[in-house]
Amino acid sequence: MEKIVSLCKRRGFVFQSSEIYGGLNGFWDYGPMGVELKRNLKDYWWRRMVHERDDMVGMDGSIIMNRAVWRASGHEETFSDPMVDCKTCKSRHRADQLPRKDDVPYCPNCGGRDLTEPRAFNLMFKSHAGPLETDENLVYLRPETAQAMFVQFKNILETSRKKLPFGIAQIGKAFRNEINPRNYTFRSREFEQMEVEYFCRAEDGLALTDYWLEERLKFYEDIGIPRAKIRINDIPDGERAFYSKKTYDLEYEFPFGVSELEGIAYRTDYDLSKHMQHSGKPLEYFDEEKKEKFVPHVVEPSAGVDRTTLALLCEAFDEEEVTDEKGQKEVRTVLRFHPRMAPVKCGVFPLLKNKPALVEKARAIAVALRPHMMTFYDEAGAIGRRYRRQDEIGTPFCVTVDFDTIGENGPEKHDTVTLRNRDSMQQERIPVSELRARLEAAVF
Ligand code: ATP
Numbered sequence: 001m002e003k004i005v006s007l008c009k010r011r012g013f014v015f016q017s018s019e020i021y022g023g024l025n026g027f028w029d030y031g032p033m034g035v036e037l038k039r040n041l042k043d044y045w046w047r048r049m050v051h052e053r054d055d056m057v058g059m060d061g062s063i064i065m066n067r068a069v070w071r072a073s074g075h076e077e078t079f080s081d082p083m084v085d086c087k088t089c090k091s092r093h094r095a096d097q098l099p100r101k102d103d104v105p106y107c108p109n110c111g112g113r114d115l116t117e118p119r120a121f122n123l124m125f126k127s128h129a130g131p132l133e134t135d136e137n138l139v140y141l142r143p144e145t146a147q148a149m150f151v152q153f154k155n156i157l158e159t160s161r162k163k164l165p166f167g168i169a170q171i172g173k174a175f176r177n178e179i180n181p182r183n184y185t186f187r188s189r190e191f192e193q194m195e196v197e198y199f200c201r202a203e204d205g206l207a208l209t210d211y212w213l214e215e216r217l218k219f220y221e222d223i224g225i226p227r228a229k230i231r232i233n234d235i236p237d238g239e240r241a242f243y244s245k246k247t248y249d250l251e252y253e254f255p256f257g258v259s260e261l262e263g264i265a266y267r268t269d270y271d272l273s274k275h276m277q278h279s280g281k282p283l284e285y286f287d288e289e290k291k292e293k294f295v296p297h298v299v300e301p302s303a304g305v306d307r308t309t310l311a312l313l314c315e316a317f318d319e320e321e322v323t324d325e326k327g328q329k330e331v332r333t334v335l336r337f338h339p340r341m342a343p344v345k346c347g348v349f350p351l352l353k354n355k356p357a358l359v360e361k362a363r364a365i366a367v368a369l370r371p372h373m374m375t376f377y378d379e380a381g382a383i384g385r386r387y388r389r390q391d392e393i394g395t396p397f398c399v400t401v402d403f404d405t406i407g408e409n410g411p412e413k414h415d416t417v418t419l420r421n422r423d424s425m426q427q428e429r430i431p432v433s434e435l436r437a438r439l440e441a442a443v444f
Pocket of ligand 1: 176185186187188189191192193261263302303304305306307
């Protein structure tokens with residue numbers, strides 16, 4: 001894990017938030033490469049979940065909502081972890097995660113055994129809307145994106161004219177005042193979620209939960225996380241939320257242990273019923289054909305953007321021993337991202353930077369590719385080093401403009417370039433005119 005963390009910092013994927021002031025526990029910034037990776041993930045999720053389906057619409061809800069939403073959803077009362085304080089060193093820990101010796105829990109910070117009884121600690125960040133810090137103005141930063149999709153159910157149903165089953169998708173920030181942020185970005189206090197609320201008839205709920213499990217596994221496969229690396233945890237009776245009839249947790253084998261990436265929960269009609277009850281507004285669905293009115297049930301695939309981004313980095317990270325042009329062995333660090341997730345799709349290099357004709361041609365190729373894909377132009381250093389730099393950020397293709405390209409070695413190879421593949425390190429010659437289509441097919 002240390003190697004991945006160090007590469008992420010060195011190559012601009014992830015930085016500690018407010019680093020020059022000592023950072024802030026549980027908060028992270030994504031640098032130039034990280035933001036591209038995360039964006040590719042979110043864009044592809046949106047494409048698969050919304051654009052490629054006709055039973056799904058999107059929305060973008062506000063982070064701060066009426067406090068009544070969190071009362072109705074049960075978050076105000078119950079969204080808490082049981083916590084204990086260590087009376088010796090004053091540190092606070094989750095009661096269910098305390099280490100034990102001879103079956104007696106102790107403080108993981110100082111080893112002390114003088115602990116308070118477990119107490120509920122609410123995970124929602126508080127603020128105030130308006131100038132007065134009164135209880136009336138109290139608001140929360142949302143701890144999940146889901147509630148906006150429930151409270152806007154009626155508006156979306158009426159404006160989109162969808163029929164059951166249909167879903168609402170949303171990507172956005174969520175905040176939880178986690179007691180022990182840990183494992184790098186895995187458990188943060190500010191994070192992003194990609195959630196779907198898929199509304200259906202009660203009788204279809206269980207089958208649709210299995211359908212979504214399959215859909216989501218396919219999605220992970222299509223971004224480069226194979227099924228074999230995902231453990232499906234079918235949460236047994238008694239361990240699920242009381243309203244859920246079925247919940248699957250999808251867990252990934254992170255270097256620090258197998259941990260949750262996504263939860264797929266059949267939440268029955270719990271959420272809409274609660275909001276109906278608390279708001280006094282009707283949130284039922286009317287089936288025109290059957291002339292029936294009822295509260296829809298919902299299946300919720302809820303994934304974490306940051307956790308999936310971290311899984312992509314862990315899955316892609318590789319080190320291999322290679323022999324360079326001079327016959328020397330070296331370790332090549334390479335991020336083997338699926339091309340559609342890679343932050344940079346193509347590196348473009350002139351063979352030599354002091355040959356204007358090469359530079360001009362390489363720049364023209366980069367400019368032509370840029371509107372279609374993230375392209376990086378680089379003329380600094382030996383060509384081997386430039387390839388290595390792209391390997392380290394996971395760029396799947398590199399194009400080199402040489403003397404053949406500009407026609408100095410005869411007409412046959414004029415306007416062709418070498419296309420180098422990150423994984424095989426093989427190079428092939430292809431016409432410049434075919435470059436864009438070739439790359440687009442691989443990174444789409
Ligand atoms: P955990 O048990 O790990 O705290 P959870 O079961 O509370 O997670 P959910 O409420 O189901 O998580 O949230 C859905 C998804 O949101 C999770 O699968 C995860 O990907 C993401 N998520 C939740 N909490 C965090 C966090 N603190 N940091 C990063 N991502 C998170």
